[in-house]
Amino acid sequence: MFQSGFSSYILVALQPGNVLACFVGALVGTLIGVLPGLGPAAAMAIAIPLTLKLGPTAGLIMLAGIYYGSMYGGSTTSILVNVPGEPASVVTTLDGYQMAKKGRAGAALAVAAIGSFVAGSFSVVALQFFAPLLARTALAFGPAEYFVLTVMGIALLSNLTGKSRTRTLILMMVGLMLSAVGVDPIGGLERFSFGIESAQGGLSFIAITTGLFGIAEVLSVLAEGEKPMEVLPVRFRELYPNREEMKRSVGPMARGSVLGFLIGLLPGPAATMASFASYGLERGISKDKEKFGKGAIEGVAGPESANNAAAGGAMIPLLSLGLPFTPSTAVLLGGMLLLGVTPGPFLLKEHPDVFWGVIGSFYLGNIMLLILNLPLVGIFAKIVRVSPKYLLPVILVMCAVGTYADNSQLFDVWVMLGAGVVGYVMRKYGYEPAPLIVGLVLGPVMERSLCQMMIISVGDLGGLWASTLCKVMWGIVAISVFLPLLIRAAKTVRNGGGGEKTVTIGPG
Amino acid sequence: MTIRKEIVSSTVLTLFGLGFLGYALKYPLDTWACPGPGVFPVSVGGFLSLLSLWQLAQALRRRKRAKEGEAPRKDPVSARAFFRENPGERTALVLIAGFVVYILMMRWAGFFVSTFLFAVFASRLSESRGWWGPILLSLGIDVFCYLLFIVWLKLNFPEGFLF
Structure with missing residues (x-):
């Protein structure tokens, strides 16, 4: 059933308008990934008003293209400038930049692009099979289940930033x-x-x-006074890894794809966690550990595959449960709602064209990204040198215009500026904005389902754990709340109940 | 994040939570069988206040523990000295002020004139020297916005005394 659905709706992705939307999304995503500072979440937020004109399928194809395109582009600056375009490419700087310094920048970029393609394709195939399985639970979802689902989302996503859980929960409450x-x-x-x-x-x-995301990032860039960077040169004919390098990359790519996809299913900064986990795995199983950090191709192939696979994996909870497990998917969820598409258990039933059209476009987008990222890598690398004096005014105006265009109200532009200032201050104080967006998105669903449940059950709170599905979800909530506490308690006991221990890294 | 920053942010969030909770109590809570419009905001406001208070208490406890080994306190720095030492912060503040003027100007100067002027201002602010570069860039932004939003998306933007 799902295969026939997929084959008929892959044609949706191949419609000229959707192909164009996919190309624009992939191109913009690559540019965003290349440019340090502006992340995929900000770019997607700015692009949402434009996608409203395109309709739900093409609009979401474009937004998704920006999302996974940024994962491709992020590696370019890591390898050529030693500055990651986005957090998921941080670990690529360790070996990618060392390879570039040894004159193997082309090979590193090519392996990163091929690894991204392999992992991206793998995650799409997995997404195609797993998402409908989760979505089959649709018929069991009533108001009580939806409310518990949002509670479960908040409990699981309290690790969204990978930092303080209390701080994340606070920002969710503000949202x-x-x-x-x-x-x-x-x-x-x-x-x-x-x-x-x-x-x-x-x-x-x-x-x-x-x-x-947008205004706050511009303010941060201005405040920090970032300058354009020096880029190591790369020529087209150098873009071919030799046979030995390809042979050494196959294993890391395969392992990174599977590991990244599985980590993508977990809440938190999945793509970043996946790239670090893959690097750790490759280093751990390598017979020649010393070469890591000095230009090992495995240190590029594994993490770059893993972060792309994680981006695909993170789409499963979004499409099938309506839960955004990463900041970018939180913005994507907001975009879906504005386009009139409610992701969650009913998505496949109510909007099969959107569901399969978006998944179909992932295949297309991955091929486009491979084509874009291999021959054009030299051009993308030059973009890093674009001065902020050209970029910042464009970003600011696009933020203002895009916000105004949504409802034709100047009030929204004031709200945007206020949010920008608050976001800027939040960064100064170590608060990530992503959980606030999650709260903002989950809020209406949570309130509506709670009120509906109370009305249906005539005020009986027992309705919140009446069904098996609710019980299972409450169980997950309990585990996600108490497991970290138990782990921390166990660590304290193991450390002898003493206070915080200081770990010294270095000789001696 | 420093302990001082954590204390400041937790205090602000606690006050915000309590303020929100107090205001939300104005809305009817009604009954369990038919929850009123105040139930959700009151619950969320209460939960935020508790979490912020917990974070504040943790930060205060950490400060107490760290007090002995703490470096000597710095004298408070005046705003002028702070901005002299951090010119980037001043630039960000000037940009925010410019943005406020931009939004206010949109109503009487129109979208395209004010956007042009704002883009020139923002470009000059971000280390651009000379005038031709910012002017050409701003004209390009205006033309792009016109083609994208007026011609293609057929949206309406505030019109001023010129257009």
């Missing part, structure tokens, strides 16, 4: 609060609008996302 602005979903009473007419419909998702 939930902001989602309460506007008319209440059941009674229709106006809340927290303070008499501002434009706020009665709620705060614009695009305004908040663009402000928190």
Whole structure:
């Protein structure tokens, strides 16, 4: 059933408009990955207003293209400049830049692109099989299950930033609060609008996302005074890894693909975790550990495959459960909602064309990205040298125009600026904006499903754990809350119950 | 993040949570069988206040523990000295002020004129020397926005005294 669905809807992805959307998304994503500073989440937020004109399928194909395209582009600056374009490519700097210094930049870039292609394709095949299995639970979902699902999402995503859980939960609560602005979903009473007419419909998702990611990033770049960087040269004819390098890359690519995909299913900064895990694995099983950090091709092939596979894996919880496990998928979820598509258990049933069209476009996008990233890598590398004086005004104006275009309201632009300033201050104080976006997205679903459940069960809270599905999800909540506490307690006991220990790295 | 920053941010978040909670209590809670519009905001506000208080308590405890080994406290720095030492922060602040003027200007100067002026300002602010580069860049941005949003997407933008 799913195969016939897929084969018929792959044609959706091959429609000229969708192919063009895929190409634009992949190209923009690569550029975003190449440019340090502006991340995929910010780029997707800025692009959302443009995608509204394209319709749900083409719009989401473009947004998804930006998402996985950035994973490809991120490796270019890691290898040529020793500065990762995005966090998932941090580990690539260790061996990629060393290879570039030895004159093997072309080989490193080619292996990174091929590894990304292999892993991207693998994750799409896995996504194609796994997502429908999860989506089959659709019929069992009522208001109670939806509410528990959002609680489970918040519990699992409390590790979204990989930093303090309390801080992440706090920001999720702030996101939930902001989602309460506007008319209440059941009674229709106006809340927290303070008499501002434009706020009665709620705060614009695009305004908040663009402000928190786009404007805040521009302010940070200005404050830090980042300068254009020196780039190591790379020529087209150098873009071929030799036979030995390819042979050594096959294993890391395969292992990185599987490992990355599995890590992509977990909440947290999956692509970054996957790249570090893959590097650790390759170094761990290598017979020649000393060569890592000095230009080992395995240190490029594994992590670059892993971060792309993780990007694909993270799409499974998003498409099948409506849970964004990474900052980028949180923005993608917001984009889907604005395009009239509610991801979750009912997505495959209600919008099969969107579901399969997007998955079909992943195949196409991966091929496009391979073509874009191999011969054009020299051009992308030059983009790193583009001065901020050209980039920043363009980003600022696109943020303002995109936000205004959503509802044609200047109020939204004020909200965007406010969110930008708050986002900038948040960064200064070590708070990541992603959990706030998750709260903002999950808030309306959480409130509506809670109220509906209470009305249906005539105020009986027992409805929240009546079904087996609810019980299972509460079990997952309990595990995600108590397991880290138990692990921490066990570590304290093992360390002799003493205070914090200092670890010294270095000789002696 | 330093302990001081954690204390400041936790205090601000606690006050924000309590303020939100207090305001949300104005909305009816109604009954369990028919929850009112205040239930969700009150729950979220309460939860935020508790989490922020917990974080504040943790930070205070850490400060107490670290107090003995702490470096001598620095004298408070004046705003002028801070901006002299951190010129980037001043640039960010100037950009925010410029953005405020840009939004205010949109109503009477129109979208395209104000966008042009703002883009020139932002470009000059981000280390651009000379005027021709920023002017050409801003004209390019205006033309791009016109083609994309007016011609293709057929959207309406605020019009001013010129167009």
